[in-house]
Amino acid sequence: MESSIKKMNREDWADFINNLINNSTYEVIGVKAKGKRFIFAPLESADELRLDYDTTILPPKKYFLPQYENLLSFDLSKQSVNIEMKEEKRIIIGVHPYDIIALQQMDKVYFDTYIDRFYKIRRENTIIIGSNILNVSERSFATSxxxxxxxxxxxxxxxxxxxxxxxxxxxERGKKLMERYATNITDATEAEIKKIEEIVESIESKDRKLKVDKENIPNLLKRNYEHPIWRELSEKCLQCSSCTIVCPTCYCFDIRDEVSLDLQGKRIRTWDGCLLPDFTRIASGEVFRKDKTERFRHRFYRKGLYIPERYNFIACIGCGRCSIACIPDIADPFNVINKIAEDSEETRGEIIFEIPVTRGGEEETAYIPRNGIIRRIEKLTEFEKLFEIELEDSIDFNYQPGQFVEVSILGVGEAPISISSPPIKKGSFELVVRRVGNVTNKLHTLREGDKIGIRGPFGRG
Ligand code: SF4
Ligand code: SF4
Structure with a gap:
C-alpha cells in the first residue's frame, strides 16, 4: 500500500513553495516574520516562510471571515442590489494544529442553522497546509x-x-497539489515518522498546564458565576476587545450600511467583540449588558459553558493570543481557570474544606473546629449570602442572641461571623455573610453539601 507520509529535502521543499507562488492560480499565504513576531501574509518567495514560528498575531480566520467585508452593493436611485461573492482561491501554509481545530469549530457555527455562503465558499476554495508546532509560545496551553x-x-x-x-x-486535493507542483518526493522512513512523534511529545512538556481537565471547565464555570475574580479583573479592563479580535474561535460580527451622497451604498460586515460597551445595544438604545464585569465574565462563559452546551466543544484552543494582546494582562483563560480551580473542589486531589477530627464540647472546640455541613445557601444580594449550617457531630449547639462563631476554611483561615438565626432553631443555625476578605470570598464559592469548620459560639450575647 502506498504510504501517505512523504518527504522532501529542503531545496525541493523551497522549489515546491516557489512553484506554487509563481506558477499556480492560487494566492499563496504563509507565516512570515514581522519584527519579533509572526503574521499570516502573502508570500513572495519561499525564503520568507517561517515554519519555526511560535504563534501569529492574528489567526488565519481573517482569510475566511475578513475583518471588513462587503456583503452587497446597492444603488438607491435605481433600487438595485448586487451581491459580489468573490471566488478567491488560496493556499495557506504553516497553519498550526490549534488553528486548524479553531477553523473546524468555526465551520460548526457558520454551517449551523443557516449556512454562511461567504464563509463556505472561502473554506472550499482554500487549501490548508498545516505545520506541526516546533516552538511553543510562552502563553500557550494548547496541550491542556x-x-x-x-x-x-x-x-x-x-x-x-x-x-x-x-x-x-x-x-486527495493535497496529493494532487504535490503531484503537480513538487518534485523528488519519496516515502518517509520509520525513523523520520518517529521524529514527528518526538516533536509532538516535546511540545507537551513545554506547554503551560491547566489545573483542571478541559472536560471539567463547564462545570467549574457553572459553580463560580459569583466568584470575586470577575469583578477584580474586570475593574482593570480597558474594553478594547483586543482579546476577541485576536481569538481564532471568536466569530461575532456586526452588519451596517454605508451610503454615499450619490446614493450608492454597501452593506458591510465587520468583526465585533462582546467586551465592547455597544455590543449589546439594541435598536431602542437599550444596552442589556451594561456592566463591565458582566461583559468580562460573559466572554469566559460563552467560550467555556454556553458554546459547549450548544455545540459540544469549548471555544478556546489555548493559543494564548488573547493573553499576549491584553495590555492589563487579565484576559488569559489559563490564569482565570487556574485561579478558580485553585479555589474550588475541581482542584485535583486536594481536600481543603474537611476537618479531619470532629469533636464536641465547649473545651475541645475552643481551638479545634467542628465539621459543619452547608445545608442551604440563599443569595440575598450580589455580595451577601445566607448559609444554613448543620454540625456533623449532632452534639447540641446552644447559643444566645448576638453570639458569633469562627468560620474556618483550612488553607485559607478563619473569620468571625454573627449567628443570625434565633436560638430556638434546633438542628442547624444560619449565618449571613458578606464577602469582603479571603475567608468570606472562599465561602461564597462553596455550594450546598460542602463542609466548613465551626468554632464557638463565642461572645456574651
Ligand atoms: S480583557 Fe484585556 S484585551 Fe479584553 S477588552 Fe479587557 S483590556 Fe481589552
Ligand atoms: S487562548 Fe485566548 S485567543 Fe486563544 S482560543 Fe483561547 S480565548 Fe481565544
Missing amino acids: MKAHTVTSGYDLMVTDIGSSIIIEIGT
Whole structure:
C-alpha cells in the first residue's frame, strides 16, 4: 500500500513553495516574520516562510471571515442590489494544529442553522497546509485544550525535522497539489515518522498546564458565576476587545450600511467583540449588558459553558493570543481557570474544606473546629449570602442572641461571623455573610453539601 507520509529535502521543499507562488492560480499565504513576531501574509518567495514560528498575531480566520467585508452593493436611485461573492482561491501554509481545530469549530457555527455562503465558499476554495508546532509560545496551553496536534482538517501537514520536510497527505486535493507542483518526493522512513512523534511529545512538556481537565471547565464555570475574580479583573479592563479580535474561535460580527451622497451604498460586515460597551445595544438604545464585569465574565462563559452546551466543544484552543494582546494582562483563560480551580473542589486531589477530627464540647472546640455541613445557601444580594449550617457531630449547639462563631476554611483561615438565626432553631443555625476578605470570598464559592469548620459560639450575647 502506498504510504501517505512523504518527504522532501529542503531545496525541493523551497522549489515546491516557489512553484506554487509563481506558477499556480492560487494566492499563496504563509507565516512570515514581522519584527519579533509572526503574521499570516502573502508570500513572495519561499525564503520568507517561517515554519519555526511560535504563534501569529492574528489567526488565519481573517482569510475566511475578513475583518471588513462587503456583503452587497446597492444603488438607491435605481433600487438595485448586487451581491459580489468573490471566488478567491488560496493556499495557506504553516497553519498550526490549534488553528486548524479553531477553523473546524468555526465551520460548526457558520454551517449551523443557516449556512454562511461567504464563509463556505472561502473554506472550499482554500487549501490548508498545516505545520506541526516546533516552538511553543510562552502563553500557550494548547496541550491542556487537546489542540496541539490534529488528525484532520488539513490537505497537507508538514513537519520540519531538520534534515528534511516530512509531509502527511490529508486529502486527495493535497496529493494532487504535490503531484503537480513538487518534485523528488519519496516515502518517509520509520525513523523520520518517529521524529514527528518526538516533536509532538516535546511540545507537551513545554506547554503551560491547566489545573483542571478541559472536560471539567463547564462545570467549574457553572459553580463560580459569583466568584470575586470577575469583578477584580474586570475593574482593570480597558474594553478594547483586543482579546476577541485576536481569538481564532471568536466569530461575532456586526452588519451596517454605508451610503454615499450619490446614493450608492454597501452593506458591510465587520468583526465585533462582546467586551465592547455597544455590543449589546439594541435598536431602542437599550444596552442589556451594561456592566463591565458582566461583559468580562460573559466572554469566559460563552467560550467555556454556553458554546459547549450548544455545540459540544469549548471555544478556546489555548493559543494564548488573547493573553499576549491584553495590555492589563487579565484576559488569559489559563490564569482565570487556574485561579478558580485553585479555589474550588475541581482542584485535583486536594481536600481543603474537611476537618479531619470532629469533636464536641465547649473545651475541645475552643481551638479545634467542628465539621459543619452547608445545608442551604440563599443569595440575598450580589455580595451577601445566607448559609444554613448543620454540625456533623449532632452534639447540641446552644447559643444566645448576638453570639458569633469562627468560620474556618483550612488553607485559607478563619473569620468571625454573627449567628443570625434565633436560638430556638434546633438542628442547624444560619449565618449571613458578606464577602469582603479571603475567608468570606472562599465561602461564597462553596455550594450546598460542602463542609466548613465551626468554632464557638463565642461572645456574651
Ligand atoms: S480583557 Fe484585556 S484585551 Fe479584553 S477588552 Fe479587557 S483590556 Fe481589552
Ligand atoms: S480565548 Fe485566548 S487562548 Fe483561547 S482560543 Fe481565544 S485567543 Fe486563544
